[in-house]
Amino acid sequence: MAKRVIGFHYKLFDSKGQLLENSEQQGPLYFLEGHGQIIPGLESAVIGMNIGDTKKIDVKSKDAYGEIRADLVIEVSEDQFPKGKQLKIGDQFQVDQNHNSPVFIVKNLTNGKVTLDGNHPMAGKDLTFDVKISAIRPATAEEIAHGHAHGEDPAHFHHD
Numbered sequence: 001m002a003k004r005v006i007g008f009h010y011k012l013f014d015s016k017g018q019l020l021e022n023s024e025q026q027g028p029l030y031f032l033e034g035h036g037q038i039i040p041g042l043e044s045a046v047i048g049m050n051i052g053d054t055k056k057i058d059v060k061s062k063d064a065y066g067e068i069r070a071d072l073v074i075e076v077s078e079d080q081f082p083k084g085k086q087l088k089i090g091d092q093f094q095v096d097q098n099h100n101s102p103v104f105i106v107k108n109l110t111n112g113k114v115t116l117d118g119n120h121p122m123a124g125k126d127l128t129f130d131v132k133i134s135a136i137r138p139a140t141a142e143e144i145a146h147g148h149a150h151g152e153d154p155a156h157f158h159h160d
């Protein structure tokens with residue numbers, strides 16, 4: 001069967017029912033099926049749905065952003081950072097230019113030591129999605145070549 005692009009609106013809640021994300025402002029999320037564009041526990045539930053279908057989908061952390069990895073929490077010396085850069089808790093940056101490398105967040109600053117956490121902010125969390133399917137269409141050859149969806153109207157899509 002031809003690959004499909006699926007668009008859906010979602011609300012994302014943590015295990016306490018706290019709303020974390022809502023697709024209403026930015027519009028529906030589009031993904032190319034079978035390319036790991038969205039977390040596995042969500043994709044496996046969404047691919048069986050039709051346009052207009054709604055579903056509450058519970059995703060355990062292992063099928064979402066994974067468990068918290070202790071090896072991604074590292075401590076470095078503050079003088080390894082560029083001089084004049086005023087670090088503060090909550091700063092985010094990538095250690096190298098590869099866009100697949102984890103984003104590290106400054107978790108703590110004490111006595112010239114910086115604690116960095118490269119875990120995804122949602123690692124270790126069980127998540128619940130309220131999903132509504134807004135679009136299903138065949139993927140274009142370009143989308144299949146790129147391995148990702150080009151949004152609502154692929155003919156007018158431009159990469160940055």
Ligand SMILES: [Zn+2]
Pocket residue numbers: 142143146148150159
């Ligand atoms: Zn592309």
